[in-house]
Amino acid sequence: MPAVSSTVFLRAGAVRAVLYALLWGVLVGFEPGSWSLGVPAVLLATWLSLRLLPPVGLRLLPVVSFLGYFAWHSLLGAVDVARRALAPRLRLAPALVPFETALPPGLPRVLLLNSISLTPGTLSADIRDDTVWVHVLDGAGGHEAALAGLEARLARVFCA
Amino acid sequence: MNALALACMVLGALFFLAGTVGLLRFPDVHARLHALTKADNVGLGFLLLGLALEAGSAAVAAKLFVTWCLVLLASASVSHVIARAALRRGVEPWQR
Known part of the structure; x- marks a missing residue:
């Protein structure tokens, strides 16, 4: 696997976390109470996705x-x-x-x-x-x- | 009911019908997968588009759209896995 700089990793992680948060919001609804489960789920999904699929550059x-x-x-x-x-x-x-x-x-x-x-x-x-x-x-x-x-x-x- | 929404849902149902007819008429597992994946995905797309138009709520429309994307992903992957499993078990594609 080619070495990926930590900036690229952080940026990909941030983008994916935002997308997963949007997905959570769409599926569950943007109610304040849902985020006590939503935030851990989003963080876990982001961590898993970075492990399974390292950052890719898309145009x-x-x-x-x-x-x-x-x-x-x-x-x-x-x-x-x-x-x-x-x-x-x-x-x-x-x-x-x-x-x-x-x-x-x-x-x-x-x-x-x-x-x-x-x-x-x-x-x-x-x-x-x-x-x-x-x-x-x-x-x-x-x-x-x-x-x-x-x-x-x-x-x-x-x-x- | 909104005429455009109704038209979308009828069109979606027709694609589902065609996909099911293909499932019944096509000769083997590989040809049947063509009918299921392609016709049903587009059928579901039109059905959900009609429902989204009828829902009158952006939140519901977004949820239906996410549903469609997940079904597309699942059905394309599952059809590949079924086709591969059939080939590797020695199921020769039907030939005229």
């Missing part, structure tokens, strides 16, 4: 652009699978295709696997070394380009 603009791309493509994916399910004749030609990823292990890969499963016609079925095994509903479609586009957008989200 704001690519994050926003990725979320928009992701939302639009999950909608397309849902429409696509709904049409296939309701069509009088099932038009499926499933296949298992390999996809080599250059994204580093950890958060970037987890995000890649999860977004593959929510984009049209593709489902991440396994990962071995650098190869993601993708189950596709229609082996004839050009999934390579879609997967490469998704990966490129995700790569821009993380600071090098």
Whole structure:
């Protein structure tokens, strides 16, 4: 693991603590009495999250652009699978295709696997070394380009 | 009831219906996971959007939005784990 300076660690901790406090407030309500449990829960969650996932650098603009791309493509994916399910004749030609990823292990890969499963016609079925095994509903479609586009957008989200 | 909220909820229900039809009609575990994860996530999104519009309270809307994000995260992860478990137990994807 690369050495992370304590300033980076403190800043990431502060940002996450604010997010967890917001989450607590949304789930429980911002009542003064709830914070006697809320503050310890937020601190515990922040400590755990820093242990499990050390600070990562994210770029704001690519994050926003990725979320928009992701939302639009999950909608397309849902429409696509709904049409296939309701069509009088099932038009499926499933296949298992390999996809080599250059994204580093950890958060970037987890995000890649999860977004593959929510984009049209593709489902991440396994990962071995650098190869993601993708189950596709229609082996004839050009999934390579879609997967490469998704990966490129995700790569821009993380600071090098 | 607000017409926009009603439209969102009906649309959400239609996506759930399509997802369930896919679950019943698709040939194997991997194809069925496609139907469940994609259609149900978007269906839930529209349903919760309709409910949020109807709730008329930002606090409730925020809670519904957080619910949706957590379900998205859980269903994408669970579908990957099920697909992987099936593959590693030797379930070959159905082919035409």
